[in-house]
Amino acid sequence: MSKMFTSSSGAYGFIVGTGIVMSLLWALSVMADDGEGMYHIGRPATNADIQVWDIAISPTGEGLPPGQGTVSRGADVYVAKCAGCHGPTGTEGPMTKLVGGERTLATDKPIKTIGSYWPYATTLFDYIYRAMPYTAPQSLTPDEIYSVIAWLLHRNGIVPEDTVIDANTLPRIHMPNQEGFVSDPRPDVAQP
Amino acid sequence: MVEEGKTVDGNDTPQKEQMMKQEDQHDSAVPPSKRNLEATPSFSAVVNRRAVLKGAALLLGTAAVQAIAQRLSAETGPAFEDPTKVPGGPATPYGHRAAFERAERLVKPNRSRTPLHLLHGVVTPSALHFERHHNGVPMIDPARHRLLIHGLVDRPMVFTLADLMRFPSVSRLAFIECSGNSGSEWQDHGKKTLQDIHGLTSTSEWTGVPLAVVLREVGVKPEAVWMLAEGSDAAAMTRSIPIAHILDEALICYGQNGEALRPEQGYPLRLLLPGWEGNANIKWLRRLKLGAKPFMTREETARYTDLMPDGTARQFTMVMEAKSMITSPSGGDRIQQPGFLEIRGLAWSGRGRVVRVDVSTDRGRQWAATQIQEPVLPRCHTRFRFPWRWDGQETIIQSRCIDETGYVQPTRQELIAVRGTNSYYHYNAIQSWKILRDGHVQNVHV
Numbered sequence: 001m002s003k004m005f006t007s008s009s010g011a012y013g014f015i016v017g018t019g020i021v022m023s024l025l026w027a028l029s030v031m032a033d034d035g036e037g038m039y040h041i042g043r044p045a046t047n048a049d050i051q052v053w054d055i056a057i058s059p060t061g062e063g064l065p066p067g068q069g070t071v072s073r074g075a076d077v078y079v080a081k082c083a084g085c086h087g088p089t090g091t092e093g094p095m096t097k098l099v100g101g102e103r104t105l106a107t108d109k110p111i112k113t114i115g116s117y118w119p120y121a122t123t124l125f126d127y128i129y130r131a132m133p134y135t136a137p138q139s140l141t142p143d144e145i146y147s148v149i150a151w152l153l154h155r156n157g158i159v160p161e162d163t164v165i166d167a168n169t170l171p172r173i174h175m176p177n178q179e180g181f182v183s184d185p186r187p188d189v190a191q192p
Numbered sequence: 193m194v195e196e197g198k199t200v201d202g203n204d205t206p207q208k209e210q211m212m213k214q215e216d217q218h219d220s221a222v223p224p225s226k227r228n229l230e231a232t233p234s235f236s237a238v239v240n241r242r243a244v245l246k247g248a249a250l251l252l253g254t255a256a257v258q259a260i261a262q263r264l265s266a267e268t269g270p271a272f273e274d275p276t277k278v279p280g281g282p283a284t285p286y287g288h289r290a291a292f293e294r295a296e297r298l299v300k301p302n303r304s305r306t307p308l309h310l311l312h313g314v315v316t317p318s319a320l321h322f323e324r325h326h327n328g329v330p331m332i333d334p335a336r337h338r339l340l341i342h343g344l345v346d347r348p349m350v351f352t353l354a355d356l357m358r359f360p361s362v363s364r365l366a367f368i369e370c371s372g373n374s375g376s377e378w379q380d381h382g383k384k385t386l387q388d389i390h391g392l393t394s395t396s397e398w399t400g401v402p403l404a405v406v407l408r409e410v411g412v413k414p415e416a417v418w419m420l421a422e423g424s425d426a427a428a429m430t431r432s433i434p435i436a437h438i439l440d441e442a443l444i445c446y447g448q449n450g451e452a453l454r455p456e457q458g459y460p461l462r463l464l465l466p467g468w469e470g471n472a473n474i475k476w477l478r479r480l481k482l483g484a485k486p487f488m489t490r491e492e493t494a495r496y497t498d499l500m501p502d503g504t505a506r507q508f509t510m511v512m513e514a515k516s517m518i519t520s521p522s523g524g525d526r527i528q529q530p531g532f533l534e535i536r537g538l539a540w541s542g543r544g545r546v547v548r549v550d551v552s553t554d555r556g557r558q559w560a561a562t563q564i565q566e567p568v569l570p571r572c573h574t575r576f577r578f579p580w581r582w583d584g585q586e587t588i589i590q591s592r593c594i595d596e597t598g599y600v601q602p603t604r605q606e607l608i609a610v611r612g613t614n615s616y617y618h619y620n621a622i623q624s625w626k627i628l629r630d631g632h633v634q635n636v637h638v
Binding site: 042044105106138185 | 348350
């Protein structure tokens with residue numbers, strides 16, 4: 001084999017030889033899958049696999065569980081589970097402010113809260129269940145979450161005090177800043 | 193002003209106080225700000241000596257430790273012992289850096305920053321890759337970890353880590369940059385050092401299976417345009433990814449710089465979306481759900497969106513635009529004397545390759561092209577160098593990156609003219625370092 005490359009046409013022979021080898025490798029790699037790009041690795045997911053992890057809630061309300069909540073019950077949940085980090089009325093912090101901030105987004109000191117900034121009410125259920133309270137995520141019941149959402153929306157002046165929040169009503173709530181988001185226009189800075 | 197510990201990318205944490213205490217202890221060992229362009233190993237050698245010996249005793253046994261003790265003693269004492277006249281240390285199963293080396297991440301409760309000013313070349317050592325997490329670093333048993341792919345697919349599937357490692361694999365270098373990196377510079381320049389300002393970017397060699405290969409296995413339905421990626425951390429961190437724009441390059445990764453991912457980087461599995469903002473590169477990846485529309489998670493609505501002066505906010509601002517910075521000399525350094533100095537820096541672009549980096553050493557009046565280290569890779573930190581002779585006079589030095597799309601890194605004024613000062617994320621303006629006559633280097637806005 002090495003003799004093939006000792007003549008004056010060695011370089012050419014090497015290229016041709018390499019080409020043949022590469023073609024063979026290519027053919028083998030194509031044959032390594034099933035011809036449709038599949039490798040038949042992994043196992044089918046069961047409904048149980050999906051149900052235990054599928055906690056995402058869409059703006060349509062898809063994924064919301066049964067249950068309901070009221071503003072008054074939400075006040076209790078808030079005091080017990082949230083006020084320690086977000087302040088007695090949701091405006092104090094020290095962590096993210098949840099209430100207030102109306103008409104501040106276009107000012108020098110914007111305050112981005114649920115009321116002033118969040119575009120979808122359904123995101124509240126998704127986020128509170130998956131990530132809050134910080135020390136015990138995924139510990140709140142659906143009724144507790146619907147209730148604390150009712151309280152937060154009421155404190156932000158978005159729903160009246162007698163509101164009942166559930167899988168039917170939550171997706172229908174129009175958030176004040178829902179039209180406030182635009183797609184990415186970059187590159188946006190004038191070029192020299 | 194952005195408050196300390198509550199910065200632009202700032203989720204505060206209830207455990208802040210506790211972690212701040214840890215940070216204080218951490219900081220007291222080796223203050224990252226105590227540094228200098230000249231090598232001065234004695235300070236940290238003294239401070240760290242006891243800790244080094246204690247750790248070494250566990251690993252090596254007493255005899256070897258005595259040899260190290262002699263050497264450290266020599267290092268901190270009047271005479272420097274000749275290492276050719278004492279036996280060296282034994283082989284070790286997992287290597288450690290030299291006891292004199294002290295580059296460290298700058299740690300805050302839910303993030304840590306890479307010491308870019310102390311690194312060579314383009315690869316970030318895994319132990320120094322920046323961190324950002326939303327409720328701590330989980331410790332995951334790789335044997336139990338699963339990736340579920342479902343939603344708008346023909347065949348919902350579950351993959352073990354071993355399954356994913358069986359697929360055809362790919363390795364590539366890529367930077368990951370937090371969208372909040374450099375965010376302090378939108379407003380006042382309260383921060384002083386390169387690490388503190390720009391340390392939320394790092395480059396690793398990543399290994400994994402192309403996302404496209406795994407998605408072919410489950411059969412993505414034509415109407416599935418978005419993909420929810422979810423982490424297995426205590427924030428169950430989620431982002432919606434517009435797959436058509438990233439499918440050519442996205443990887444599901446298990447390897448980093450030749451070994452398994454570090455826990456801080458998503459062990460045992462993470463998404464890599466080269467060139468896109470760090471938070472979308474979901475770590476500890478456990479689930480991909482295909483959908484027709486974005487899921488509008490909190491991270492892509494309330495958090496990682498860019499507020500403009502008119503009160504609107506930009507959403508799904510994924511690409512990290514071209515950026516560069518001089519890493520040496522940089523803020524907090526002190527140049528020891530006038531004369532030759534190699535200006536060194538890093539440049540990168542989320543849109544592809546860096547084609548040119550210019551440097552100015554006279555407050556931006558004149559610019560000269562720098563030497564760029566080959567190979568230049570797309571969406572990867574790129575090293576540039578510029579030989580310079582400092583005359584001992586006060587001046588300002590800057591760098592400017594141009595990428596393969598022709599995009600030129602803007603000045604701070606150009607950037608703020610369009611986006612104001614409250615957009616928090618994606619700050620990529622030219623960094624200015626002022627050199628004082630005594631050699632001190634400071635962060636300034638010009």
